[in-house]
Amino acid sequence: MSNVSLVILCAGNSSRFNQSAKKQWLRVNNEPIWLYVSKKLTSYYSFDKIVVTSSKNELNYMKNFCDNITFVEGGDTRQKSIKNALKHIDSDFVMITDVARVNIPSEVVTNLINSKNEADCIVPVLDVSDTVIYENNTINRDNVKLIQTPQLSNTKILNQALKTDIEFTDDSSAIKNIHGQIKYIQGSIKSKKITFFEDLEIIKELPSPSNNFFTGTGFDIHPFENNKKMLLGGIEIDVDYGFKAHSDGDVLIHSVIDALLGAIGAGDIGEFFPDTDEQYKGVDSKILLKEIVQFVKNVGYEIINLDLTIIAQKPKINPYKQEIKSKIADLLKIEKQFVNIKATTAEKLGFIGRSEGVAVQSVATVKYYDWKKQI
Numbered sequence: 001m002s003n004v005s006l007v008i009l010c011a012g013n014s015s016r017f018n019q020s021a022k023k024q025w026l027r028v029n030n031e032p033i034w035l036y037v038s039k040k041l042t043s044y045y046s047f048d049k050i051v052v053t054s055s056k057n058e059l060n061y062m063k064n065f066c067d068n069i070t071f072v073e074g075g076d077t078r079q080k081s082i083k084n085a086l087k088h089i090d091s092d093f094v095m096i097t098d099v100a101r102v103n104i105p106s107e108v109v110t111n112l113i114n115s116k117n118e119a120d121c122i123v124p125v126l127d128v129s130d131t132v133i134y135e136n137n138t139i140n141r142d143n144v145k146l147i148q149t150p151q152l153s154n155t156k157i158l159n160q161a162l163k164t165d166i167e168f169t170d171d172s173s174a175i176k177n178i179h180g181q182i183k184y185i186q187g188s189i190k191s192k193k194i195t196f197f198e199d200l201e202i203i204k205e206l207p208s209p210s211n212n213f214f215t216g217t218g219f220d221i222h223p224f225e226n227n228k229k230m231l232l233g234g235i236e237i238d239v240d241y242g243f244k245a246h247s248d249g250d251v252l253i254h255s256v257i258d259a260l261l262g263a264i265g266a267g268d269i270g271e272f273f274p275d276t277d278e279q280y281k282g283v284d285s286k287i288l289l290k291e292i293v294q295f296v297k298n299v300g301y302e303i304i305n306l307d308l309t310i311i312a313q314k315p316k317i318n319p320y321k322q323e324i325k326s327k328i329a330d331l332l333k334i335e336k337q338f339v340n341i342k343a344t345t346a347e348k349l350g351f352i353g354r355s356e357g358v359a360v361q362s363v364a365t366v367k368y369y370d371w372k373k374q375i
């Protein structure tokens, strides 16, 4: 046992990166950055345990990628995410890093490990080579250091240091606040963090996302219910019956959601919006689809096209096809030409043939967001 655990902080919103995909979900070949970073750091050193913090809605999805990482829900701030992660650490030392420092060199990790008994927190820093102005006055740049991650802390002392309401921007500042001992070691320009879109330059040497296309299928059925508004594909259908359901019953949108989740390997609609949850009672399915489209994009995909088959003895679908296409294209934020709708009866066979309900089958295709093309 090495007595050192690794925490990769990955629960941020990536708001300053300002792209449809979050920075932690950019792909290197088929690997999201967070997994790439985790594999890289664990190739340098044999950590006791690897903990990755995740935002609440990405936590279950992350678990689909590997079994040797403990995934922990992050908090509203970096520091709260660290506190949550520390609850899962039982080694004496913990190395904590930002996920967006993608190119950390092995020497930095080795130097941190080798210094672990020399202070309460070991911190890689960089000197500043430009002139520095602070509140309009030029100050001695030799006194200015840029603090990086990973930082290696004594777990007990870090836990103690974080028992505060003060929000620190890094672990060493919290430890310094309780008069812990800090040792600064040489950082690396290669450890620079991706914060803004322009910072993609940092990873331009890494392989592009793979050109793979991914497909997913969706299927949903709802029975009719009299005297209810019918919503299908996000539009109102002019009949005096609707669909029986926990939500608004939009069987087409539910099928599309499952196809999208299938394409990105994220399970099914019930895992995101359980039909036992009161908050989804009567919910507008367009809201659910918007949330899923956002999720698909956040975790690093672009939607290519959608092909739908509506199986209905009644109502007649043809008069509504164009309007449904426009609505779905708008919700998916793709061009209308990439949404296809087919309708068929069930030839009077079975429950659909007896006009008891409608089924919709969908196929969605997605590909990775290509960050390299954006540089």
Ligand SMILES: Nc1ccn([C@@H]2O[C@H](COP(=O)(O)OP(=O)(O)OP(=O)(O)O)[C@@H](O)[C@H]2O)c(=O)n1
Pocket (backbone or CB within 6 Å): 009, 010, 011, 012, 013, 014, 015, 016, 017, 024, 053, 074, 075, 076, 077, 078, 079, 081, 082, 097, 098, 099, 100, 193, 194, 195
């Ligand atoms: N509540 C939070 C906020 C941030 N982080 C992580 O802490 C690091 C801080 O880096 P930063 O560049 O600030 O990431 P974001 O918070 O995602 O970026 P932004 O501030 O632009 O939204 C990142 O690894 C981020 O995922 C976290 O785990 N939990």
Ligand SMILES: C[C@](O)(CO)[C@H](O)COP(=O)(O)O
Pocket (backbone or CB within 6 Å): 078, 098, 146, 147, 148, 149, 169, 170, 171, 193, 195
């Ligand atoms: C921890 C850190 O990376 C050290 O420089 C930095 O403080 C993180 O800052 P951010 O505001 O979360 O980008």
